[in-house]
Amino acid sequence: MKKLIIITTLYLISQIKTQYFLHPQNNLQQDSTQMTSLTIQSKNTSNSEFCFGTPLNYFSFTLHSSSNDFSLSENNYPLLTIREQNQINILSKKLTLNETYINGNLKIKGINQWKLIYEENFDESIEGWSNKTISKCNGITMLGGYCIFSKGETEKIYDKLPEHNMIRIQANFHFIDNWNGESGYLKINNGKNGEMNYIWIESYTAFEGNYGINVCGGKMPEGKFSSPIDVVVNHNSDSIKIAFGSNLEMDPCDESFGISGVRIFVR
Numbered sequence: 001m002k003k004l005i006i007i008t009t010l011y012l013i014s015q016i017k018t019q020y021f022l023h024p025q026n027n028l029q030q031d032s033t034q035m036t037s038l039t040i041q042s043k044n045t046s047n048s049e050f051c052f053g054t055p056l057n058y059f060s061f062t063l064h065s066s067s068n069d070f071s072l073s074e075n076n077y078p079l080l081t082i083r084e085q086n087q088i089n090i091l092s093k094k095l096t097l098n099e100t101y102i103n104g105n106l107k108i109k110g111i112n113q114w115k116l117i118y119e120e121n122f123d124e125s126i127e128g129w130s131n132k133t134i135s136k137c138n139g140i141t142m143l144g145g146y147c148i149f150s151k152g153e154t155e156k157i158y159d160k161l162p163e164h165n166m167i168r169i170q171a172n173f174h175f176i177d178n179w180n181g182e183s184g185y186l187k188i189n190n191g192k193n194g195e196m197n198y199i200w201i202e203s204y205t206a207f208e209g210n211y212g213i214n215v216c217g218g219k220m221p222e223g224k225f226s227s228p229i230d231v232v233v234n235h236n237s238d239s240i241k242i243a244f245g246s247n248l249e250m251d252p253c254d255e256s257f258g259i260s261g262v263r264i265f266v267r
Contacts, residue, residue: 045065047064048063049063050062056075058074059074060076068084069081069082069084078092080092086103086105087104087107088102088104088105089110090106090107090108112267113267114265114267116264118263119262119264120263122134122141128157129143129156130153131143131149137174137176137217138215138225140258142172142258142260143260144244144256144257145174146216146217146253147217149246149257150246150254151246151248151249152245152246153187154245155241155242155244157239161264161266164236164267165235166233166234166266167233167265167266168231168263168267169231169265170231170261170262170263170265171259172229172259172261173186173227173259174225174227175206175226175227176216176217176255176257177218177254177255178206178218178220178255179248180255181203181204181205182247183202183203184201184202185201185244185246185247186243186244187199187242187245188240190233190235206220206221226260235266244257
């Protein structure tokens with residue numbers, strides 16, 4: 001009886017949706033079907049579909065003839081679709097991904113998700129920065145740091161960005177030693193004719209806290225050692241120039257800054 005149910009189900013679907021071609025060496029057993037290959041084809045105007053379950057409760061894999069999209073559905077409700085140009089749409093909270101490698105765009109409920117394009121922790125080779133000097137402070141490897149960065153900037157151009165409409169920049173700005181109301185900043189070249197504009201500024205005074213902790217550097221304790229940067233701006237160029245800097249005026253062994261954890265996202 002189990003053999004008859006399997007064969008009848010395949011036959012009914014093939015008459016309505018598509019055609020199934022089973023390899024000649026198939027072994028149809030009582031509890032399972034074993035085969036070396038399965039080809040699902042359809043006419044140009046029909047979808048190719050393979051279903052698991054019962055007519056009232058089933059999952060299906062479908063190749064849509066009109067759009068050439070591939071979809072995974074539950075009871076005819078799409079859970080995941082893969083479109084041409086490697087675009088993936090995830091449409092249901094029921095889908096759990098433990099680890100995924102994606103070369104194209106990822107959409108969740110029709111919304112493009114951020115793609116991490118560049119990440120620099122400065123633990124390995126330093127490429128492209130105008131000042132490549134690194135240091136370690138309290139276990140953190142940073143660009144610049146104590147007795148290195150003070151007044152001025154360090155900059156870099158990130159190129160070969162994929163097509164996008166927005167860009168997101170994350171980093172950690174480290175305030176070290178004797179700051180007295182000066183500001184650290186992040187700039188990008190989104191102005192007219194590529195001019196550099198400020199997109200993040202933060203001021204710091206070391207004397208604001210009475211119980212600071214001397215994390216690194218000189219004898220002056222830090223009241224705010226690390227400040228996170230997370231900025232989103234409109235952007236569609238295939239490259240971006242960024243610069244971290246400060247308006248400090250003293251010797252870098254008196255007051256300095258460092259940068260760590262730089263990340264560039266697009267969507």
